[in-house]
Amino acid sequence: MAALTGLTGCAQSVDPIERLGKKAAARVRPPGPAGQAPYRRWGLTAPLAPAPAHPAARSLAGSPGASLPPVVDHVPTADKVVFLTYDDGAERDPRFVDMVRELRLPVSMFLTDSVVGPGYGHFARLRSVGANIQNHTLDHPALRGLPYAGQRAEICGQQDKLRARFGLRPRLFRPPYGTYDTTTRRAAADCGIAAIVLWRASMGPADLTYTHGSPRLHPGDIIAVAPDGATGPSMRERTTRLLRRVQEQGFTVARLEDYL
Secondary structure (H helix, E strand, C coil): CCCCCCHHHHHHCCCHHHHCCHHHHHHHCCCCCCCCCHHHHCCCCCCCCCCCCCCCCCCCCCCCCCCCCCEECECCCCCCEEEEEEEECCCCCHHHHHHHHHHCCCEEEEECHHHHCCCHHHHHHHHHCCCEEEECCCCCCCCCCCCHHHHHHHHHHHHHHHHHHHCCCCCEECCHHHCCCHHHHHHHHHCCCCEEECCCEEECCCCEEECCCCCCCCCCEEEEECCCCCCCCCHHHHHHHHHHHHHHCCCEECCHHHCC
């Protein structure tokens, strides 16, 4: 499962919705009365509870002297929070930007350069409304078993791309397909990565599935919103379904980067 336009390009970019004009923009923005609460506009029955202002558990990653970054699929915490992550960068729905902005939804986008292609501007807009950008390699290969030089090129290469686009070098990395080995951890460390992020739960077209443990959410679970297979529900629809499950189980969404 897996950036962004340069800062100058971001400043000059124009929202493609706004280019359509007011009438056309009204057709693609979420329906509902202008005064309707954002959570209702996006299909929720209640607003998301705020995440703790001061997380109870922090900084699993990047401890001084650590030789290799930890591999995590959840964060140990007593907080009733989970974390939303998205991979690759193939879906670029402008309405998802509206959703993140209006719900103040903390999301982490793990981007692959060859998938994003010329679409970095979309992720610049997402970043401008609060999304975080992280590393998912240049070309999305299965890294396990590849030589150190190849793995380092994939990880450091995307670090360089994201720095050129956004002026940042991500601290978090997700290996494609969730496969990695000790060489991956060595290469990631040498590229400035503080933690390798997997997932304990995944949101598919219909519902949540779990990689291990009991089939329910736990505090600190990292959730991967699976990329669309082109025929399934949109990213917005999957996110709405996921948020309903999160609320039904008594959780809210927090910013992964506040805990790692």
